[in-house]
Amino acid sequence: MRVLNLVPNAQSRFFKQQVDVLADRGVSETTLTVPGRREYDDGDTTARTPLDYARFVPSVLKHSFGDYDLVHANYGLTAPHAVVQPNLPVVLSLWGTDLMGEYGWVSKLCARFADAVVVMSPAMAAELDGDCRVIPHGVNLDRFRPEPQAAARAALDWDADARHVLFPYPRERTVKDYPRADQVVDRVRDRIDDVALHTPTGVPHEEMPTYMNAADALLVTSRREGSPNAVKEALACNLPVVSTDVGDVATRLDGVTHSRVCETDGELVDALATVLRAGERSNGREAAREVSVERTSQRLHDCYRDVLAGR
Incomplete structure (x- = not known):
């Protein structure tokens, strides 16, 4: 063909x-x-x-x-x-x-x-x-897979004791709504100490699994999406996801632990704070096998x- x-x-x-x-x-x-x-x-x-x-x-x-x-x-x-x-x-x-x-x-x-x-x-x-x-x-499940968090943080020189939130999009992309993500994390800092927001851009794709495994949560505040690959890649690494209700995210997160789809800023703040306090990985890899x-x-x-x- x-x-x-x-x-x-x-x-x-x-x-x-x-x-x-x-x-x-x-x-x-x-x-x-x-x-x-x-x-x-x-x-x-x-x-x-x-x-x-x-x-x-x-x-x-x-x-x-x-x-x-x-x-x-x-x-x-x-x-x-x-x-x-x-x-x-x-x-x-x-x-x-x-x-x-x-x-x-x-x-x-x-x-x-x-x-x-x-x-x-x-x-x-x-x-x-x-x-x-x-x-x-x-999503490439051979590339995106769970790895020890401590080793991933050491590779990125991230604070081992802080809580790390990943926003894997360029800040200037209006549709991704970085200002909203920044505000959500800032409000979470009122409840939890030492929360860092990371926005890696220009990172080779083969290095992104390290970021997924080093982080405590993926935050998606997009205004619209089709089927965001970052969410599927996070699932493959068992990284909890907190996201707006865009694209197929609700379908992808159905039954996934320590993850949530939200409508309002308040819901995003509550969900992210809950995930960070739990400090646990999700069961997302099983859901990622479908995609x-x-x-x-x-x-x-x-x-x-x-x-x-x-x-």
């Missing part, structure tokens, strides 16, 4: 992971990237202009006449390029901000013309009129096969 991938950022870690695992299943591919500068993994488009996307059209049209079985548009703003080419069946994957954000109307319109639509969560599926498959990005990269990639491969069988 040969796939033509369209993506805003070919260096996105979950896109690269998807390509690598599908390659092990015999799927070869060519990746076309939208021109222009990209910074973030989740398809944020602030560094791109309409002209950049217009410049992408000729390349997609040219490649659509090549020896491919289907075209896979990864992220909604690559969808118009996929559905206008006349030769290949289309699989469209929506990542979250492309459906729930400013340009969601583009994704919804193009989804009507795709042969299959993949979304990250049931909440995203509810935004679409037609049928779609819920297949979140998977292992092997399982999610198998489901995506099945989607490819069904599209081709339907043609």
Whole structure:
């Protein structure tokens, strides 16, 4: 099977992971990237202009006449390029901000013309009129796994006696709402001494398991998400999670100990304080097995096969 991938950022870690695992299943591919500068993994488009996307059209049209079985548009703003080419069946994957954000109307319109639509969560599926498959990005359980906390803290030179909260997003990302996370932790400090908030950015992904194992809790205050990988990676490391009710977080945390989905700032403060006082790990790894990269990639491969069988 040969796939033509369209993506805003070919260096996105979950896109690269998807390509690598599908390659092990015999799927070869060519990746076309939208021109222009990209910074973030989740398809944020602030560094791109309409002209950049217009410049992408000729390349997609040219490649659509090549020896491919289907075209896979990864992220909604690559969808118009996929559905206008006349030769290949289309699989469209929506990542979250492309459906729930400013340009969601583009994704919804193009989804009507795709042969299959993949979304990250049931909440995203509810935004679409037609049928779609819920297949979140998977987590590498070999990389993200429980390790001794003391050793992880020593590796990061973190205070062994403090309580450590992890916010693994750039502070400037408005949708992640760092100011809210900072305020929540500040209010928790009124109840608990020595609480540190860590916002590692620019850290190689292979080093993130150390942060997950060193921390006492993952804090997510996002305004919207699809299926946040940080939550799934935390689960794989048995790191407790306190999060706003975004994307599929409620589904992922169902039955997970020392973790909670919250609506208000007060609930976030109460939940985080409770988790930090308990000082215990979660049972999240069992829940993470459902979204292992092997399982999610198998489901995506099945989607490819069904599209081709339907043609």
